[in-house]
Amino acid sequence: MASRPAVPDPLAGTLAARYTGVVLDIDGCLIRGHTPVPGAAAVLAALREHGLGPVLATNNASRAPDEVAAWLTQAGLPVEVDQVVTSVHAAAALLSHDETVLVQGTRALREGLEARGVRTTDAWRDADVVVAGFNPELRYAQLRDSALAIQHGARFLATNVDTTIPAEDGLWPANGALCAALSTTTGVQPEVAGKPNRGLIDEATARLPDPTRRPLVVGDRLDTDIAAGTAAGCDTALVLTGAADAASPRPGDPTPTWVLDDVGGLLRPPPHG
Numbered sequence: 001m002a003s004r005p006a007v008p009d010p011l012a013g014t015l016a017a018r019y020t021g022v023v024l025d026i027d028g029c030l031i032r033g034h035t036p037v038p039g040a041a042a043v044l045a046a047l048r049e050h051g052l053g054p055v056l057a058t059n060n061a062s063r064a065p066d067e068v069a070a071w072l073t074q075a076g077l078p079v080e081v082d083q084v085v086t087s088v089h090a091a092a093a094l095l096s097h098d099e100t101v102l103v104q105g106t107r108a109l110r111e112g113l114e115a116r117g118v119r120t121t122d123a124w125r126d127a128d129v130v131v132a133g134f135n136p137e138l139r140y141a142q143l144r145d146s147a148l149a150i151q152h153g154a155r156f157l158a159t160n161v162d163t164t165i166p167a168e169d170g171l172w173p174a175n176g177a178l179c180a181a182l183s184t185t186t187g188v189q190p191e192v193a194g195k196p197n198r199g200l201i202d203e204a205t206a207r208l209p210d211p212t213r214r215p216l217v218v219g220d221r222l223d224t225d226i227a228a229g230t231a232a233g234c235d236t237a238l239v240l241t242g243a244a245d246a247a248s249p250r251p252g253d254p255t256p257t258w259v260l261d262d263v264g265g266l267l268r269p270p271p272h273g
């Protein structure tokens with residue numbers, strides 16, 4: 001009886017094969033606006049099929065994980081809810097149970113915090129903390145109340161301070177730009193829950209099938225994705241489909257382990273080394 005031919009490993013020789021799991025950023029990495037980055041669907045499918053996760057870690061707290069999964073799936077990137085971690089998780093971890101929170105953000109942010117036992121208020125005078133997350137429906141009265149609470153001594157906690165959202169037609173103002181309005185008014189800089197802090201990466205790697213070994217963190221921003229991955233002790237890959245211009249890093253930016261034209265580079269041989 002002839003022996004069965006060996007099944008070729010489709011990941012053999014690829015960058016992904018060097019790792020035991022992959023944490024992916026979403027905006028600017030898998031999708032721009034509502035348009036998937038070319039090859040992103042194939043990458044998600046291949047990583048999943050080979051037990052490398054992936055887990056998606058986004059600084060954007062405006063959507064709940066189930067909304068993110070539904071949005072990506074509808075856009076042609078099939079994702080399960082348990083593959084999504086947002087900066088809501090990281091923000092809740094920085095709040096104590098005796099603090100009352102004024103939420104400047106979406107319903108999803110507020111409900112995400114409340115689901116983790118955080119007490120919220122609509123009255124700025126009652127707030128011990130202002131949690132500011134991205135909200136495309138933000139109104140002036142909310143900015144005003146947040147500024148008043150911070151002036152009167154509330155902590156100022158941002159889910160993230162990404163300055164831009166890469167879209168099909170250019171860069172849109174992100175939560176960092178909205179938080180800058182509060183900083184300009186109050187003179188107070190926010191504490192930051194999401195990337196570049198490692199908490200979000202730790203949450204994501206804990207969900208990988210093999211969380212303890214050798215994860216790779218992938219994203220389009222040196223100052224958040226790559227900084228957070230580095231802080232968490234992981235190798236990192238910068239993709240050039242979003243916010244970053246690898247040719248012009250700013251002082252203090254970390255150096256990624258790999259630089260890829262796009263996320264499809266995970267399924268190609270390593271670009272160097």
Ligand SMILES: [Mg+2]
Nearest residue numbers: 025027028220
């Ligand atoms: Mg991004």
